[in-house]
Amino acid sequence: MFGRNKTLNEQQAETVTRPEREGAKNRPTPKRREQEAARKRPLVVTDRKAARQADRLKRRESSAKMREAMLTGDDRHLPARDKGPERRFIRDYVDARWNLGEFMLPVMLVVLALSFIRLPWAQLSVFVLVYGLLLVAVGDAILMWRRLKKRLAAKFGADGVPKGGAMYAVMRAFQMRRSRMPRPLVKRGEYPA
Incomplete structure (x- = not known):
């Protein structure tokens, strides 16, 4: 918390000294503010026409899957x-x-x-x-x-x-x-x- 920020050379040196382990994450845990910034999306989409077209396409795809399930009996996509x-x-x-x-x-x-x-x-x-x-x-x-x-x-x-x-x-x-x-x-x- 009160420590100094590491320089780029120190960060690269750490990654070189630690060998990659199988099954491990092999990267530092991202900071909370970075994760929140990556997840942020606007509440109201700026391009409403594109959003409407995307929504229509999703509904059309789900309707096609449902229709196919009604013909074949596939339980995953049935209503x-x-x-x-x-x-x-x-x-x-x-x-x-x-x-x-x-x-x-x-x-x-x-x-x-x-x-x-x-x-x-x-x-x-x-x-x-x-x-x-x-x-x-x-x-x-x-x-x-x-x-x-x-x-x-x-x-x-x-x-x-x-x-x-x-x-x-x-x-x-x-x-x-x-x-x-x-x-x-x-x-x-x-x-x-």
Whole structure:
């Protein structure tokens, strides 16, 4: 603290006399003010246009990585709602089974076509198809979640059932298989172990 500053010759002499050790830092510890000066950045960037372009480029890259992860199932770049082994297990279980909810959209197209026919039998069939399929699909989703919850508890423990897992599984079951994201990675019948 009260010592004199070393001259350049003395500093060079010290580095020459000390041999370099493997695994060691082999340089003096930088002063605090030097480290703080190296870390300083302005709070508001002076070139806002360049900062906006850099931010846009970062977002575009992360979006491309996320899109690629949605297609390949890479867990590192998936969105937060799809990350984790529990969510992966739910996706694989739902994708491995036939779900009645995934047939809702095609049936609704038939119902839409039948609703334009003004005959009594057509109106009755529309009513039965819509409400019947809806009730059966909801019942199927409830049974699916009960079975899935038991499997999750067996594999990941009692606290292995993720919060919101039921809605995640049901919403995936009600989507047509081709339109599911992340893409299904298992074939039908290949239930996760």
